[in-house]
Amino acid sequence: MSVCPVDFRYGHDRMKGIFNEEAKLSYILSVEGALALAQAAVGRIPQKDAEAIDRAARSGKVRLERVKEIEKATRHDIMAVVKAFAEQVGPSGRFVHLGATSNDITDTATALQLKEAIAILRSGCGALRDALLEQAVRHKDTVMLGRTHGQWAIPITFGLKMAVFASEFQRHVDRLDQAAERVCVGKMSGAVGTGAGLGPRALEIQDDVMARLGLGVPDATSQIIQRDRLAEFVFVLANISASVEKLATEIRLLQRSEVGELSEPFDEEKQVGSSTMAHKRNPVVCENACGIARVVRGFVIPALENVPTWHERDLTNSSSERIFVPHACILTDYILGNMTDVVSGMNVRQDAMAANLESTRGLIMAEPVMIALVGKGMDRQDAHELLRKASIKASAGKGTLEGLLLAEPAVKKLLSARELKDALDFSKYTGTAAATVERLARKLGAKKGKR
DSSP states (O other), X not given: OOOSHHHHTSSOHHHHHHHSHHHHHHHHHHHHHHHHHHHXXXXXXXXXXXXXXXXXXXXXXXXXXXXXXXXXXXXXHXXXXXXXXXXXXXXXXXXXXXXXXXXXHHHHHHHHHHHHHHHHHHHHHHXXXXXXXXXXXXXXXXXXEEEXXXXXXXXXXXXXXXXXXXXHHHHHHHHHHHHHHHHSBOOOOOGGGOOGGGOTTHHHHHHHHHHHHTOBOOSOOSSSOOTHHHHHHHHHHHHHHXXXXXXXXXXXXXXXTXXXXXXXXXXXXXOOSOSSOTTOOOOHHHHHHHHHHHHHHHTHHHHHHTSOOSTTOOSHHHHHHHHHHHHHHHHHHHHHHHHHHXXXXXXXXXXXXXXXXXXXXXXXXXHHHHHHHHHTTOOHHHHHHHHHHHHHHHHTTSOOHHHHHHTOHHHHHHOOHHHHHHHTOGGGOOTTHHHHHHHHHXXXXXXXXXX
């Protein structure tokens, strides 16, 4: 019976497939096969035996059930794999795992898993970036309320809002690329890292194994790959999850009934918003993403706690990594995919955006009026104070900002009614928003073209 929701509710099959038990066994066998071939290349074991080991590693004959059966007796997971593997190799089995220690195999197998996981996560960040950029370009001139501290600020365009997020997820693509160099690294240096068990050409063997597997080679290791690498990777995922929650929260805030400027995709034929309130259209995908993002960020603590180990190694890191490595990858991939669907299909209510702008009664245009007055000769501080007082009256319902300003002698002296109306025009106060979107689109388009 499944207990963990990742087994039956959250996650996509492609990422899950990297971390299931059968896949882990396959990665381990690949490492053992590469080790045998590398040892044959330096004359440490016969070529025919190495080839037999490599064939058996790829044959599918080493069964997980048999490994588990042996592990019950040995109480050692890698020794169980070695014994089950050797059974399928025949006489050449005597060379399986020669000179290696368990973490040579497990850490290198983990690096293979992370290499594939990073490729999927990179694709997920890229897909969300592209969906955001598409909305940014489509709405580069769509004016809406900008808000700071949860309050009306000045106009912004929805396109610029989406461009900010698109740029953020491009940085996550870059971070994954940069981290991969340090994360996708294996080792083949035996107990305590000296390589003594692999003979005088141990460094050549290590280089050969990693070349065959497409992994990086460490400069120096103890008996394990140092966990600062894994901590960095988990932090990158936590950072991605924080951006996902930031995006999801923005959509949730703009979907509030009182705002109504955005909404998640909603299947009007089948979807149910509430078990009792039939009118509800809750932002459930975004809320789900926020909750899962918090779980992913929680994995940073055990990842950092695993960096300090005793001497050349201890086993304190192993149990927690079995939990947080696959879960961090699976859950991050899951919320990236879900938010890409939300952004691609969300309902952008331009009519609500326009209505909310109008509901401010001109208040959000205090800054451009102040600037216009300064341009006509008024002291900046005097103009600010004049607008502050007029804004307080407008907020109290004593008129619109335009009407109150038209009644101010100091304003009438410097600005005509036409000039004031011009300064109060929402669409004329979006600055470089559209140009920023266009510049970002060119930059990201160029990056995609190089890949």
